Amino acid sequence: MKLLRLILAATGIFFLNISYLIADEAKMTKGLEIFNETAVCAACHVLKAAGSEGNVGPNLDTVAVTTESVTDIVTNGLGVMPAFGEDEILTKEEIEAVVYFVVNSAGK
Amino acid sequence: MKKSKNTPNLNRRNFLAGTASVAGLAATASVVPISFANANHTEGSKGLPDFINWKNRDALIVHSDKGIETHRSAIGEGLITPNANVYIRNNMPTMSDAQIGDKNNWKVSFEGVNNPKSFTLAELKAMGTTTIATVLQCSGNGRGFFEHGPSGSQWQTGAAACVMWTGIPVKTLVDACGGISSGANFMTSAGVDYEPTGLAAKDAMVERSVPKKVYEDALLAWDMNGVPLPNSHGGPLRMITPGYFGINNVKHLGKVAFTADESQVKFMKSSYRISPIGKKGSEYPTCWEMPVKSWITRPTDETGTVKAGKVQIVGVAFGGTRKVKSVKVSVDGGNKWQKAKFIGPDLGKFAWRQFVLETTLSAGTYNIASLASNGKDKQPELRMENRRGYAHNGWKDHSVNITIV
Numbered sequence: 001m002k003l004l005r006l007i008l009a010a011t012g013i014f015f016l017n018i019s020y021l022i023a024d025e026a027k028m029t030k031g032l033e034i035f036n037e038t039a040v041c042a043a044c045h046v047l048k049a050a051g052s053e054g055n056v057g058p059n060l061d062t063v064a065v066t067t068e069s070v071t072d073i074v075t076n077g078l079g080v081m082p083a084f085g086e087d088e089i090l091t092k093e094e095i096e097a098v099v100y101f102v103v104n105s106a107g108k
Numbered sequence: 109m110k111k112s113k114n115t116p117n118l119n120r121r122n123f124l125a126g127t128a129s130v131a132g133l134a135a136t137a138s139v140v141p142i143s144f145a146n147a148n149h150t151e152g153s154k155g156l157p158d159f160i161n162w163k164n165r166d167a168l169i170v171h172s173d174k175g176i177e178t179h180r181s182a183i184g185e186g187l188i189t190p191n192a193n194v195y196i197r198n199n200m201p202t203m204s205d206a207q208i209g210d211k212n213n214w215k216v217s218f219e220g221v222n223n224p225k226s227f228t229l230a231e232l233k234a235m236g237t238t239t240i241a242t243v244l245q246c247s248g249n250g251r252g253f254f255e256h257g258p259s260g261s262q263w264q265t266g267a268a269a270c271v272m273w274t275g276i277p278v279k280t281l282v283d284a285c286g287g288i289s290s291g292a293n294f295m296t297s298a299g300v301d302y303e304p305t306g307l308a309a310k311d312a313m314v315e316r317s318v319p320k321k322v323y324e325d326a327l328l329a330w331d332m333n334g335v336p337l338p339n340s341h342g343g344p345l346r347m348i349t350p351g352y353f354g355i356n357n358v359k360h361l362g363k364v365a366f367t368a369d370e371s372q373v374k375f376m377k378s379s380y381r382i383s384p385i386g387k388k389g390s391e392y393p394t395c396w397e398m399p400v401k402s403w404i405t406r407p408t409d410e411t412g413t414v415k416a417g418k419v420q421i422v423g424v425a426f427g428g429t430r431k432v433k434s435v436k437v438s439v440d441g442g443n444k445w446q447k448a449k450f451i452g453p454d455l456g457k458f459a460w461r462q463f464v465l466e467t468t469l470s471a472g473t474y475n476i477a478s479l480a481s482n483g484k485d486k487q488p489e490l491r492m493e494n495r496r497g498y499a500h501n502g503w504k505d506h507s508v509n510i511t512i513v
Contacts, residue, residue: 055201056305056312058172059157072259076388079199079379080312 031101034094039074039084041098049105057081060106070099159202160340164192174198175261178269180403180508181410183424187452187462188241189269191333194341197246197267199314199375200301202340203360207304211336211344216328220296220366222286229330229344236280240327240350241272241455243426247353247380247395250491250500256385258497265403265506270424270460273348275329278364282323292366295323297347300362310373315363316356317370318349318396325350325458328361350458351429353395353499355380370394383495398428400487401501402435402463402480408508416471416512421448424460427482431457434481437465441475442489442504448478469512477507 035041035050042052046059057080074095075085084090090098154165157173167182176196183189208214212230227235246267248260261267278295282288294317302312309315327348330337337343342359349356355375370376376394383392402425407414425435436445448463463478479487491502500506 056307058174062170063172068257069259076259078259080307080374082311 027097027100028104030094030097031099034090034098035101038094039090039098041102044081047102047106049101049108060102062107065103065106067099067103070102071095074099159204160196162192162338163194163196164190167193168195169266171261171263175263175267177261177263178266179410180265180405180408183266183269183405185406185422187270187455187459188272188333191335191338191341194244194269194271195246195263195267196340197248197261197354198340198359199355200299200305200312200359203301203304205339208339208344208360214344216345216361217363218281218285218365219363220289220292221282222289225285227281232276232281232328232345233330235284236276237274238277238327239272239274239331240325240348241270241459242348242350243398243458243460244269244271244354244357245398245401247355247498248496250502250505251497253491253500253502253505254493254497256493258495260496267354270426270455272333272455273327273329273346274331274334275327275345275348278323278326278328278347281328281364282366288320288323288366291368292320294318294367294370295320295326296365296367296371297349297356297358297361298363298365298371299342299358299360301360313373314355314358314375315371315373316358316376317367318352318356320366322349322352322356323366328364351397353380353398355395380498381496382492382498385493385495388495395498398426399499399501400427400430400432400480400482400485401425401506402432402478402487402503403506404437404476404478404508407476407510409510414469414510414512416469419467419469419512421465421467421476423448423463423478425463425478425480426460427457427480428485429458430482430484432461432480433483435461435463436479437463437467438477438479438507439467439469439474441507442477442479445479471512473509473511475507475509477503479503 032050042050042054044054044056046053048061077083085095154161156163156165167179169177178193178195182193214229215226217226218224249263249267251258251260252262252264296317298313298315305312329346329348330344332341337346345361347358347361377390380395381392402423404423406422421437425432435448437448438445446465448465450461451464452462487501487503489502489504491500491505
């Protein structure tokens with residue numbers, strides 16, 4: 001009985017982790033799609049993980065990126081960078097996904 | 109379990125980032141058509157982007173390939189900042205030699221004058237020449253001290269330099285064009301460095317309007333500290349607006365127009381506005397005149413151990429659009445101030461002055477601050493809080509803590 005409970009618990013943890021992995025991978029895939037296609041961030045930024053070579057904005061592989069700073073810049077714009085949130089070019093969920101992708105892939 | 113759910117899953121993120129799944133995502137990413145020039149940004153062997161690999165890496169702090177700061181101590185002992193140490197702040201990619209072509213044929217047009225004309229660089233050089241020294245300073249210099257964490261390069265003191273520019277006074281060219289048309293209120297300068305990007309002018313053109321009166325001091329520069337103006341600093345021709353923040357000193361200059369209204373491009377209308385934290389809009393002041401400012405360059409935490417005894421406290425001070433008149437130095441965090449002495453040549457009201465206070469310090473820790481005045485205004489103690497972290501000239505944040513042994 002004890003063994004069965006352990007097996008069930010372990011199975012639960014396994015599936016929980018798998019669901020997290022799927023969620024993260026889905027978010028990364030969505031973020032990449034937004035980066036390259038929806039928002040076309042790729043046209044202006046270098047980001048090795050996206051295969052992009054744009055040279056208008058900073059090279060994202062060489063700057064310090066945090067969720068807070070990237071969210072602010074993507075939402076409100078900075079210099080030539082459009083205000084993707086304020087101007088409703090991207091939804092809040094799309095911003096969250098592209099920020100997640102950038103923060104977790106920049107410099108890697 | 110509850111704890112782990114609420115804890116940032118750094119391990120999982122690292123795991124994901126290192127797995128084939130992410131590599132696969134990148135590999136299968138749809139290839140977007142990249143039409144923008146991309147030849148200048150590859151990081152070079154010195155840890156600097158290729159387009160400025162001639163610069164002095166040891167003097168520079170690299171925030172990004174578009175934002176590169178001069179170390180506080182690398183402002184140096186001389187009055188003029190060597191080109192190899194001068195900061196970089198680019199809103200558009202630096203134009204390449206191929207994009208610029210024959211520099212002597214570079215053209216700048218004059219509009220909003222009685223006889224609109226276009227001049228080549230070769231023609232400009234035949235029409236007049238002079239040299240002036242100005243402080244070139246990014247509007248966001250000092251942003252790194254703001255506690256609300258404004259986005260953008262976290263400059264401390266090094267987005268500034270004192271530069272000798274050689275070129276032709278704008279006034280000479282205005283005269284050659286028969287004077288300014290009636291109704292003009294602004295001098296509006298436009299760069300052409302957005303053109304190779306393919307982006308729309310309203311979004312990407314660096315076009316800046318300054319009050320018309322600035323033309324009387326302004327210069328079209330083709331030479332920087334004795335060498336042809338490097339592309340990375342806006343060569344072959346740059347507008348110099350003495351006493352005004354760097355953004356108004358438009359690089360890769362293609363047009364000067366005297367206009368009734370301010371430019372409507374993004375870099376004028378919405379960027380570079382000094383707004384309260386949490387607010388933005390074109391109703392707020394733009395980054396024009398630089399306020400009076402100073403900072404210590406030696407000793408600092410970058411200049412090594414300081415021995416007890418006689419100490420030279422050295423720095424730079426400038427007055428914005430007015431001549432800097434005096435500098436005081438404190439070694440106790442601003443409780444007592446002593447008058448510092450200006451040293452070196454005076455290169456005019458738009459240059460900075462070096463100053464020194466010779467004092468004797470025993471072992472201990474000290475907070476050293478400088479406070480400059482231009483006769484009309486003096487540096488405030490505190491920064492002026494604003495959304496983007498512009499125009500910081502508060503003396504307290506710019507002070508340095510040193511240890512004397």
